[in-house]
Amino acid sequence: ASTDNPFGNATTGSLSVTASSSQKIYVADHQKYYIGKNDATVEFWIKTSTPTQDQYFSGQFNDRNLNAAVDSNANVQVFYDDSASGKSFSYTDLTLTANTWHHYALVIESGYIYAYLDGKKSRLRTEVVDYIKASSSEYAIGQIGNITSTWTNGLISNFRFVNGKA
Secondary structure: OOOOOOOOOOOOOEEEEOOOOOOOEEEOOOHHHOOEOOOEEEEEEEEEOOOOOOEEEEEOOOOOOOEEEEOOOOEEEEEEEEOOOEEEEEEEEEEOOOOOOEEEEEEEEOOEEEEEEOOEEOOOOEEOOOOEOOOOOOEEEOOEOOEOOOOOOEEEEEEEEEEOOO
16 A cells, blocks of 8 residues: 555544535645656545535645546546646446445546446546646645535545555
8 A cells, every 4th residue: 555645644534514614624735646647546435415416525726636526417526637638527327325425436547547436446437648737726625625616515534545556
């Protein structure tokens, strides 16, 4: 397992965030968030009462690295900026259900972004063109960066970001 963790020793824990709450975790920008051409993993447990509401669960704003989200159809979604442009991709075969704990993971491996929900790997994947851009914004859990319009409405637990092989 990688020890390249920008959160230091605080690798697990719980966070409760709601639409009316300001309970987010912010971490200053750090070199360890610069994925570039590396493999990387973002994983956590999520429980939301509104999976059909667009929500960001974690990431950076502006040159987005590997932002975890859900789309308005309750599908696992990723936002990322590579050398070509800003992109988003929905994994339509992975759907969150309301008021249920789900294990959510996004994995970059050999130039592709794969998604997992409750241990099931999506049959879909999206290709990263060249590299993932670096962002200078803070990393947030419970929303992306300092953008407050698409926060998490629910609970996040045991969050982990790994730059490299998990």
